[in-house]
Amino acid sequence: GENVEQHPSTLSVQEGDSAVIKCTYSDSASNYFPWYKQELGKRPQLIIDIRSNVGEKKDQRIAVTLNKTAKHFSLHITETQPEDSAVYFCAASSASGTYKYIFGTGTRLKVLA
Amino acid sequence: DAGVTQSPTHLIKTRGQQVTLRCSPKSGHDTVSWYQQALGQGPQFIFQYYEEEERQRGNFPDRFSGHQFPNYSSELNVNALLLGDSALYLCASSGGGQKQYFGPGTRLTVT
Numbered sequence: 001g002e003n004v005e006q007h008p009s010t011l012s013v014q015e016g017d018s019a020v021i022k023c024t025y026s027d028s029a030s031n032y033f034p035w036y037k038q039e040l041g042k043r044p045q046l047i048i049d050i051r052s053n054v055g056e057k058k059d060q061r062i063a064v065t066l067n068k069t070a071k072h073f074s075l076h077i078t079e080t081q082p083e084d085s086a087v088y089f090c091a092a093s094s095a096s097g098t099y100k101y102i103f104g105t106g107t108r109l110k111v112l113a
Numbered sequence: 114d115a116g117v118t119q120s121p122t123h124l125i126k127t128r129g130q131q132v133t134l135r136c137s138p139k140s141g142h143d144t145v146s147w148y149q150q151a152l153g154q155g156p157q158f159i160f161q162y163y164e165e166e167e168r169q170r171g172n173f174p175d176r177f178s179g180h181q182f183p184n185y186s187s188e189l190n191v192n193a194l195l196l197g198d199s200a201l202y203l204c205a206s207s208g209g210g211q212k213q214y215f216g217p218g219t220r221l222t223v224t
Binding site: 004006032034036042043044045046049089091093099100101102103104105106 | 117146148153154155156157158161169171203205207210211212213214215216217218
């Protein structure tokens, strides 16, 4: 069935270092890949997304890369700051039907000051 | 421009009871999806409503049902509550595309 695997489950980095979170999806029909940041007790917030016709997208300190052949996509955060500490979720959505999201299991990122 | 809103914020119910959760989509959005997020897990798709019809359902039992009203707001109903239904229930709205915006969620505790 449809599945998204996400690694690592926890990630600690020193402030100013980079963080990378990786996801793998199973449904070859997936064509849209959003990333959400969820702080404790708050709603998931969309931070960046990428479509399957693009290999990389960047927004200031955040970038996402997509390898359609390998069905991998990754989130890159550079120059991390303490306020980047949160749980990050990747998701995959198919162009067919309802565009429902299949989420990864999340990565808890801790940025150490 | 109001974002997605949900009510109530928190809810405590007893096993066997029934619960109704509510969602108002972002202005201009006509599609509402519901997700269940257990502690420490990613959100799991329950179902999606569009034009007042359930368009697709995830792997959830019939105890989970929903409704969408003409103003696009939506309800999630859960019957015969189980302890395992304790979770954060998230509503997400979209407006014809794949980008979904989430509400703050309703924290349901079943005792």
